[in-house]
Amino acid sequence: MTAYQARPVYIADAAVLNAAGEQLLDLHGHAPEAKPLPFDQRHQAHPVKVPRLPGDLFDRKIQRSVEAQGLRLLHCAARLAPALRALELPSERVALTAAIPEVDAPSPCWDAVEAIQREPDRLLPQLFANTPPLHALTLLNSTVMAYVAEALQCNGPMGAYCSQANAGVDALIEAVMQIAENKADAALVVSSSPNLTPALYLRDGDPASGPVRGEGAAALLLTAAPAPGARQMTVRVAGLARGYVADETRAEAVAAQVLAKVLKAERLAPSDVDMLLIAEHDELLAGLLGQPEKRRQSSQGITGDLGASSMLTDIAYALGSPGGGEACRPRYVLAMNRSKGGHFAAVLLATAEMRAEV
Amino acid sequence: MRAREVYVTGYGLVAPTVLDGESLFHRICEKRSCVREHPLFAELGFPNRAAGYIDDLQWQHVQQAFAGDAHSLPRQSLLADFVAQQALRHAGLSPAALRDAASGLFVGANKHCATSHDLEQLAGCLDSHGRLDLDRYLQHQSARQAPFSLRVDQQTFHLAHTLGIRDHISTHSDACAAGTVAIGSAYRAIERGDLDLAICGAVELMANELPYYMFSSLGALCQQSELEPGHQSRPFMRGRSGFVLSEGAALLVLESREHAERRGARPLGRVLGYANFCEAEKMTASSRDGSKYAYCMEAALEDAGLLPHAVQHVNTHGTSTQVNDSCEAHALKHVFERLLDGVTMTANKSALGHSLASSGAIEAVLSLISLREGVLLPTLNYDAADAEFPELRFLSEPVRQSIGVVLSNSFGFGGINSSLVLGRA
Numbered sequence: 057m058t059a060y061q062a063r064p065v066y067i068a069d070a071a072v073l074n075a076a077g078e079q080l081l082d083l084h085g086h087a088p089e090a091k092p093l094p095f096d097q098r099h100q101a102h103p104v105k106v107p108r109l110p111g112d113l114f115d116r117k118i119q120r121s122v123e124a125q126g127l128r129l130l131h132c133a134a135r136l137a138p139a140l141r142a143l144e145l146p147s148e149r150v151a152l153t154a155a156i157p158e159v160d161a162p163s164p165c166w167d168a169v170e171a172i173q174r175e176p177d178r179l180l181p182q183l184f185a186n187t188p189p190l191h192a193l194t195l196l197n198s199t200v201m202a203y204v205a206e207a208l209q210c211n212g213p214m215g216a217y218c219s220q221a222n223a224g225v226d227a228l229i230e231a232v233m234q235i236a237e238n239k240a241d242a243a244l245v246v247s248s249s250p251n252l253t254p255a256l257y258l259r260d261g262d263p264a265s266g267p268v269r270g271e272g273a274a275a276l277l278l279t280a281a282p283a284p285g286a287r288q289m290t291v292r293v294a295g296l297a298r299g300y301v302a303d304e305t306r307a308e309a310v311a312a313q314v315l316a317k318v319l320k321a322e323r324l325a326p327s328d329v330d331m332l333l334i335a336e337h338d339e340l341l342a343g344l345l346g347q348p349e350k351r352r353q354s355s356q357g358i359t360g361d362l363g364a365s366s367m368l369t370d371i372a373y374a375l376g377s378p379g380g381g382e383a384c385r386p387r388y389v390l391a392m393n394r395s396k397g398g399h400f401a402a403v404l405l406a407t408a409e410m411r412a413e414v
Numbered sequence: 415m416r417a418r419e420v421y422v423t424g425y426g427l428v429a430p431t432v433l434d435g436e437s438l439f440h441r442i443c444e445k446r447s448c449v450r451e452h453p454l455f456a457e458l459g460f461p462n463r464a465a466g467y468i469d470d471l472q473w474q475h476v477q478q479a480f481a482g483d484a485h486s487l488p489r490q491s492l493l494a495d496f497v498a499q500q501a502l503r504h505a506g507l508s509p510a511a512l513r514d515a516a517s518g519l520f521v522g523a524n525k526h527c528a529t530s531h532d533l534e535q536l537a538g539c540l541d542s543h544g545r546l547d548l549d550r551y552l553q554h555q556s557a558r559q560a561p562f563s564l565r566v567d568q569q570t571f572h573l574a575h576t577l578g579i580r581d582h583i584s585t586h587s588d589a590c591a592a593g594t595v596a597i598g599s600a601y602r603a604i605e606r607g608d609l610d611l612a613i614c615g616a617v618e619l620m621a622n623e624l625p626y627y628m629f630s631s632l633g634a635l636c637q638q639s640e641l642e643p644g645h646q647s648r649p650f651m652r653g654r655s656g657f658v659l660s661e662g663a664a665l666l667v668l669e670s671r672e673h674a675e676r677r678g679a680r681p682l683g684r685v686l687g688y689a690n691f692c693e694a695e696k697m698t699a700s701s702r703d704g705s706k707y708a709y710c711m712e713a714a715l716e717d718a719g720l721l722p723h724a725v726q727h728v729n730t731h732g733t734s735t736q737v738n739d740s741c742e743a744h745a746l747k748h749v750f751e752r753l754l755d756g757v758t759m760t761a762n763k764s765a766l767g768h769s770l771a772s773s774g775a776i777e778a779v780l781s782l783i784s785l786r787e788g789v790l791l792p793t794l795n796y797d798a799a800d801a802e803f804p805e806l807r808f809l810s811e812p813v814r815q816s817i818g819v820v821l822s823n824s825f826g827f828g829g830i831n832s833s834l835v836l837g838r839a
Binding site for chain 1: 533538578
């Protein structure tokens with residue numbers, strides 16, 4: 057479990073892409089209708105169209121060679137490029153962390169699979185003839201990170217995490233730590249959901265047993281100082297905590313520890329939190345936090361479960377909260393989630409008005 | 415002043431031809447390569463059949479050591495289990511120790527690569543529109559074992575559940591640097607005080623046809639198929655022409671000094687420093703002047719609070735590709751400058767081939783044995799007379815020499831650079 061803060065860390069900007077749209081405010085709009093999965097019409101999900109990457113940042117071959125989940129991530133990262141450039145930092149002081157699901161195993165091989173089906177007696181020649189030569193690179197998660205690093209000039213510390221919901225939290229914590237420990241002055245945290253493919257459902261079990269899934273990506277730009285002019289309010293990462301349970305019987309105790317830890321830095325009680333972001337179906341977290349239901353919110357209802365991208369999307373949801381004027385803007389936002397694998401994570405955000413001298 | 419000292423108290427390892435770290439160390443001391451003709455590559459008629467691979471006898475041993483039904487687990491998890499149990503025994507820890515301490519698990523891994531037979535099985539499950547018929551696919555007995563139903567983090571979860579990891583688990587997908595990044599991340603977590611005990615390293619099984627084809631089409635594999643398999647990996651030699659595909663696994667037990675002392679553990683070495691950076695230069699090559707690699711090495715030394723003259727030995731990434739070795743050589747010259755004469759170097763991939771994610775963890779184990787035994791490993795196939803960078807002191811024979819600090823490098827595709835600083839206990 058982790059809970060720490062040394063140098064303050066601020067969120068300077070955020071970008072999202074999901075079924076609701078590409079703007080933070082879209083996360084507060086109407087939920088789009090889920091669509092039947094093309095390979096299993098009985099179940100529904102929130103897919104998104106593969107985005108076009110900006111040609112001024114990414115070579116055209118990237119658009120052709122990178123998988124959809126990588127393209128979503130790159131699309132979000134690109135939208136943070138102006139804010140990052142405006143910081144005018146040396147590239148060595150810009151960290152990059154990423155939560156990237158495993159590049160979906162069979163999808164780059166679908167052509168080969170179809171070719172093998174046509175000529176099963178020519179197994180190997182069909183495999184080789186129909187596997188892209190750059191597959192060795194494009195299959196690696198680190199490749200997507202490298203494209204971000206190259207386009208946005210991030211030469212600082214890095215870390216790539218795989219592959220469940222916790223990966224987004226691990227990437228966020230690593231980025232915060234790099235800034236807090238003065239190893240970087242800014243950090244780009246990028247994340248993507250897995251593609252909605254049969255492989256995903258093969259790995260994670262029956263689609264009927266889990267929440268409705270979605271496709272999406274989210275990225276945050278973190279800084280050591282509030283970004284001048286970036287937004288009227290500063291948003292500080294006030295606390296982070298994570299925990300893990302291999303044994304479900306400890307789940308409640310670990311969740312309580314994670315909650316206590318994340319609130320400790322600001323000496324808060326759960327009732328001090330103005331906005332609570334937890335998945336709608338998570339009764340354990342809801343019970344633990346004991347908050348009135350009206351304070352509980354989640355982006356998941358509108359985007360579907362975005363896996364490794366869910367925590368960053370929830371944070372973007374909080375940043376895009378329309379509220380009712382500055383007076384109604386939440387002072388403290390707590391986002392908490394847990395993965396099917398047993399990870400718990402909590403992020404506490406504190407908002408404050410920008411002072412004139414900043 | 416470091417917040418907390420981090421000890422290495424155990425390790426486990428499986429590499430081509432060997433089932434533990436000491437056997438690998440002695441094999442390399444005897445200048446015996448782990449690279450052989452791969453029966454699969456021969457069967458498939460590949461022009462170059464050299465590979466480091468875990469053979470059937472080794473797999474039998476790994477399966478027999480598993481307490482449950484070995485066939486119910488994917489090979490990656492089985493191997494991770496074997497290596498983790500070995501590491502815990504080596505550290506004198508029972509699995510219960512991980513349940514009782516603030517413990518974490520950090521595993522480096524790349525994706526699973528489908529074999530042609532996996533794809534054939536999948537092809538048989540396409541419907542008339544060319545779409546996968548999930549029900550038909552799942553009817554296959556082995557569908558759950560196929561790569562498409564596996565996750566890159568499945569061995570992490572297997573270990574976490576088996577060992578009862580208490581506080582944190584993560585899977586690091588940093589290409590060829592993943593093992594080193596996993597160790598570095600565990601070191602940081604202990605050093606900060608988040609954890610007292612961690613298992614860290616990597617598992618990689620990629621010596622099969624698809625990785626061969628992919629890396630071969632990139633021109634990254636050794637082009638000299640006429641050479642004996644054991645002679646193909648030739649890091650830092652003029653005649654090097656690419657790496658040899660390999661596989662393996664290594665996991666280390668790291669502990670805070672306090673935790674190790676409290677239980678009376680015998681430290682095998684220390685992790686003194688770590689750094690990792692995005693390079694953002696080029697997908698398959700570093701800055702030609704080595705400046706980016708040098709920056710990473712210097713940052714790791716700075717993290718350890720050391721100057722270059724404190725380092726006596728470097729375990730290089732040394733893949734045997736033209737570009738990587740050249741960049742690393744320039745970087746080493748930049749970091750050590752006039753101190754080069756006093757620094758010996760080794761390139762373990764000369765004996766092992768390149769086990770990608772696992773390479774950094776395997777090399778960390780070999781470095782720790784060098785620190786403990788006072789024996790420096792030779793670089794196989796190395797001949798100073800025909801070396802491209804003769805000013806770098808690679809050894810062609812094992813040398814008995816006491817050393818205190820080793821710098822171990824891993825540089826991954828996509829510009830993921832990482833360096834570990836390891837010290838004697």
